[in-house]
Every structure is written in C-alpha cells, then in structure tokens.
Amino acid sequence: MAKNAIVWGASGAIGRAFVNQLAADGWKVLGVSRHPEDLADLTDHRLTADVADPGRVREAVHAAGMTLKSLDLYVYAAGDITSVPVREMEPHDWHRILNANFSGAYLTTHHSLKLLNEGAHVVYIGAVSERLRLPGLSAYGAAKVALEAFADALKKEERKLNVLVVRPGAVDTDFWEKVPMSKPKSALSPEDVAQRTLEAIANGEKGTLDL
Ligand SMILES: NC(=O)c1ccc[n+]([C@@H]2O[C@H](COP(=O)([O-])OP(=O)(O)OC[C@H]3O[C@@H](n4cnc5c(N)ncnc54)[C@H](OP(=O)(O)O)[C@@H]3O)[C@@H](O)[C@H]2O)c1
Structure with a gap:
C-alpha cells in the first residue's frame, strides 16, 4: 500500500527534491507551499500555507487529513536566511527568520501530530548549527540551535515517532x-539531501544526521 507524506516548504530546492524523490518511490506526497502551483509538475496533492500563519497551517493539516487520512512521514524543509548585524536587524526580519526556521516547525508539528501514524518519521532540515x-547570522544560527532543542524534546514526548534532524x-x-558568503564547491545537491535522508529513515535512523 502507498505510504503518505507531507512536505512543508515544498517549493524550495530541498523541498522539491523530497517531493520528487518520494513520488518516484511511490509515496503519495502532499506538498505545502506559499505558491503550490510550482509543484504542479511533481504531485497532484498541493496545499497553500505560510508556516507562520496559525490559521492557514491548521486549515492545511485539516485538508491533508481529508486527502490522505494519515501520514507516515512529515518533512519540514521551509527556511529563510539573512545576514544582518543585531544592531541593524529590524524586528520583522528577526521574526521572519525565526518563523521560517523554527516557529513554523512547532506550528506545523503541533497540528500534524494527530495525523501521524505510530512509527511515522518526522524530519526537520536543520543545519550544522555550531x-x-x-556575525550577521544571529537569527538564523539561533533558529537552527532552537530547532534541535525542540526536536530533542519532541522525541522524548512522542516516543512512537522517529524524529530526525x-x-x-x-x-x-x-x-x-x-x-554575502561564497557557496563552497563541495556543496551537496538538493537531490543528494533528499535521497540520503530517505535512505537514512528507511534504515531506521533517528536523532541527527550530518550530511
Ligand atoms: N542551501 C543550503 O546550503 C542549506 C544548508 C543547510 C540547511 N539548509 C536548510 O534547508 C532548508 C531548505 O533550504 P533551501 O536551500 O532548499 O532553500 P530555498 O530553496 O530557499 O527553500 C526554502 C523554502 O522555504 C520556504 N519558506 C520560507 N519562509 C516560509 C514561510 N513563512 N512559509 C512557508 N514557506 C516558507 C520558501 O518559500 P518561498 O518559495 O515561498 O519563498 C522556500 O520554498 C532550510 O531550512 C535551510 O536552512 C540549507
């Protein structure tokens, strides 16, 4: 029987790679994005939501439940970054970065938990937070550290789920x-991230996965 997945931030490069790989592997995959029309070539199951909007996230999860009934995999691939010193950081930029990388993970998890089957996988795309x-990355760095602490606590609360950062x-x-940083030549492709993550969860890995 096909397994069901939801991918938040599904129009991003890494999010799209997850949707694409999951669909190719036979999963029924629901992509959630601020502009889900971008996913028309990848999946028939698309929803609109800003992960910072509690009402839209709740509605999206309700619609996901109507379409898929239950979930075997949740992937949080939304994120945003800015490089601005604290002295110049405006509150709306601070909140935008915290929402995209951290608070959105809470909000989408909070609503999605009721759809997750026993043994389901919960995957957050974090970063090498340390x-x-x-300089300039106070909001992004803080958000990715916070995401790991959140995931650790969730793992201890929801022992029947497999939580992976x-x-x-x-x-x-x-x-x-x-x-304003140069992308290293050794950068992975988004497809590598999706494929190696899906291999890891198929092997039962949880906790953290450094790629
Ligand atoms: N690229 C890297 O080198 C790297 C390294 C380590 C970790 N990561 C993490 O990987 C994740 C994905 O990044 P990426 O490289 O694939 O970048 P990306 O292509 O910019 O994807 C990020 C996605 O997040 C979405 N997003 C941001 N704020 C949102 C919000 N409030 N509501 C809904 N969606 C929102 C964006 O939506 P819109 O398209 O609507 O803007 C975009 O589709 C991020 O968490 C990032 O921190 C990336």
Whole structure:
C-alpha cells in the first residue's frame, strides 16, 4: 500500500527534491507551499500555507487529513536566511527568520501530530548549527540551535515517532544568494539531501544526521 507524506516548504530546492524523490518511490506526497502551483509538475496533492500563519497551517493539516487520512512521514524543509548585524536587524526580519526556521516547525508539528501514524518519521532540515555562530547570522544560527532543542524534546514526548534532524553542510540552492558568503564547491545537491535522508529513515535512523 502507498505510504503518505507531507512536505512543508515544498517549493524550495530541498523541498522539491523530497517531493520528487518520494513520488518516484511511490509515496503519495502532499506538498505545502506559499505558491503550490510550482509543484504542479511533481504531485497532484498541493496545499497553500505560510508556516507562520496559525490559521492557514491548521486549515492545511485539516485538508491533508481529508486527502490522505494519515501520514507516515512529515518533512519540514521551509527556511529563510539573512545576514544582518543585531544592531541593524529590524524586528520583522528577526521574526521572519525565526518563523521560517523554527516557529513554523512547532506550528506545523503541533497540528500534524494527530495525523501521524505510530512509527511515522518526522524530519526537520536543520543545519550544522555550531558553525553558524557568525556575525550577521544571529537569527538564523539561533533558529537552527532552537530547532534541535525542540526536536530533542519532541522525541522524548512522542516516543512512537522517529524524529530526525538533518544537518546538511552547504547545499547548492538559491539560499546562498541571500548571504554575502561564497557557496563552497563541495556543496551537496538538493537531490543528494533528499535521497540520503530517505535512505537514512528507511534504515531506521533517528536523532541527527550530518550530511
Ligand atoms: N542551501 C543550503 O546550503 C542549506 C544548508 C543547510 C540547511 N539548509 C536548510 O534547508 C532548508 C531548505 O533550504 P533551501 O536551500 O532548499 O532553500 P530555498 O530553496 O530557499 O527553500 C526554502 C523554502 O522555504 C520556504 N519558506 C520560507 N519562509 C516560509 C514561510 N513563512 N512559509 C512557508 N514557506 C516558507 C520558501 O518559500 P518561498 O518559495 O515561498 O519563498 C522556500 O520554498 C532550510 O531550512 C535551510 O536552512 C540549507
């Protein structure tokens, strides 16, 4: 029987790679994005939501339940980055980065838990958080550290779920155009991230996965 997955941030480079790989592997995959029309070539199951909007997230999960009934995999691949010193960081930028990388993970998890089957996998795309304590990255670095603490607590609360934080190094996506740093030549492809993560969960890995 086909397994069911939901991917948040599904129009992003890594999110699309998950949707694509899951669909190719025979999963029924629901992509949630602020512009789900971008996913028309990948899946018939698409929903609109900003992960910072509690009402839209609740509605999206309700619609997911109507379509898929239950979930075997939740992937959180939304994220945003800016490089701005604290002295110049405006509150709306701070909240945008915290919402995309951290609070949205709480909100989408909070609503999705009721749909997750026993033994389901919960995957957050984090980062190598200890390497992010850099000038300009206060919001992004704090959000990725917080995401790991959140996932650790969730893992202890929801013992019948398999919670995994994926910590890619550099990935070759447009994310790098938002920061004044050079993308390393060794950057992984988004497809590598999706494939290696899906292999890891198929092997029962949980906790953290450094890529
Ligand atoms: N690229 C890297 O080197 C790298 C390395 C380590 C970790 N990561 C993590 O990987 C994840 C995906 O990044 P990516 O490289 O694939 O970048 P990306 O292509 O920019 O994807 C990020 C996605 O997040 C979505 N998003 C941001 N804020 C949102 C919100 N409030 N509501 C709904 N969606 C929102 C964006 O939606 P829109 O399309 O609507 O803007 C975009 O589709 C991020 O968490 C990032 O931190 C990336």
